[in-house]
Amino acid sequence: MKINVVGTSGSGKSTFARQLAARLNVPYIELDTLYWQPHWQGTPDARFFEKIAAALAACPDGWVLDGNYNRSRPVKWREVDTLVWLDYGFTRTLYQAVKRAIQRAVTQQELWPGTGNRESFRQSFFSRESIIWWTLKTWRSNRARYLADMANPAYSHIAFVHLRSPSQARAWLQSLTPGVGCSTLKE
Template identity: 55%
Template sequence: MKKINVVGTSGSGKTTFSRALAQRLNVPCIEMDALFWKPGWTQSTDDEFFAKLAEALDCDTWVLDGNYSRTTAIKWKDVDTIIWVDFGFARTMWQAVKRAVLRVRDQRELWSGSGNRENLRMLFSRDSILLWTLKTYRVNKKRYRALIQNPQYAHLRCVRLRSPTQCQAFLAECSP
């Protein structure tokens, strides 16, 4: 495993897992949200985003954290492993709620240099990450199931982790 994309619904724990895996393998962890979001919660254009992503992936090894289906051609061009963090709905929603509440409470900057922080208004808006998780959970499950069964990606190692215990076991088996 040299080029790994960790995917999963918002709140699934993919960022936490990606960071732990990258640390375990001693490789860079690239967070797609950090490439996409500009200061003031401004979204990058596709051209900007695709260029940033291509540049970030221009190295020998990495763990890429994120979905963004419109980037599949870029991010899976050289990927050798897809890890799908696929916890049950209740666990995923609980993690999303817990994360959102902690982010609002702590007012941590989400991506270094962006100044972006979550607030209460965001939690209850139509752009809420919690609403996003609710809307995309089943869609993402269907999409990733189809992608890992797609013959076009048969050459990739696909790992589906369905619990924190499976995640920990997978990490324990990994070595640089």
Template identity: 55%
Template sequence: MEMQKINVVGTSGSGKSTFSQKLAKTLNYPYLEMDAIYWQPNWQESSDEEFMAALNSELAQPNWVLDGNYNRTISVKWAEVDTVIWIDYSFPRTVFQAVKRAIKRSLSGTELWAGTGNIETFQKCFFSRDSIILWTLSTFKSNRKRYQAMFADPQYQHINFIRLTSPKKAQGFINQHIQQQQQTA
């Protein structure tokens, strides 16, 4: 089965963005980041209507790699998806990656999504109720349960589900597709 429309999911900090970007580049598909679609300037959230309209517009392309969870969007993003890749690394690894990313982003002050002015600060990452690290800690277990249930749910039997449980397996998946691209070139 050839992958055309791919959603990469996983807990915040799991490495889905890094993986998604590599996969999109390998397949020569557009990379779509749900956070970039959702977040407006000054950390303002899009309304559901705005978010769903923007997401529908982005997903109108013939192929893509979509990075992100946003469970309320499943009816939209999985309507035509053919593959869902779950980045499901261990809890310690995911937390380590989330902390490392938070420190890196806090120190760099890099804008997360072009034109939004949104940056992560040390205060926001480590001493706020909106902390991405707290979010990772509090959602890891529930995300795992939810994706296990979804992978087994008959209403999603049309989707090719792939679970990658280590960076080595994720890189192997990318390498496999690089080899396939080279063989067809």
């Protein structure tokens, strides 16, 4: 299976996508890791799209791709067969985004290996680049976008799995037969 897990920041995409990749025994690919460079600099789109294509091509048998980055759809949705949309309620998603921001600011964990990028309280709560602000700003528009995508004939090759709660997500995950993995995966 070639799966893209999407949802608003704070919805639990990364946690769910990692669990899904482990269940299917296929590579987990995080778009944020491919995009973010040191000092919170983004990768220019042409290079970003090349990195996505290379990561997806590394395992033609299947993968789980974590992230939205709507501008990358021509690359990431070219071969995707399943889109899992974590569409949790606004209050739950915002709570999770705030909880995660606090945890990351306290622990100062590096978010993507080799970047040195860490969240701070100032950045998380008092900045226009705040992940919390991003969650507030995009929750409604993401819902409208993915609802429209589900009805769009251009995406008829994609099976949409619309999960509205963590319990639905757990049940769907458990319903999947564990996979055999990717023979070309190199760790």
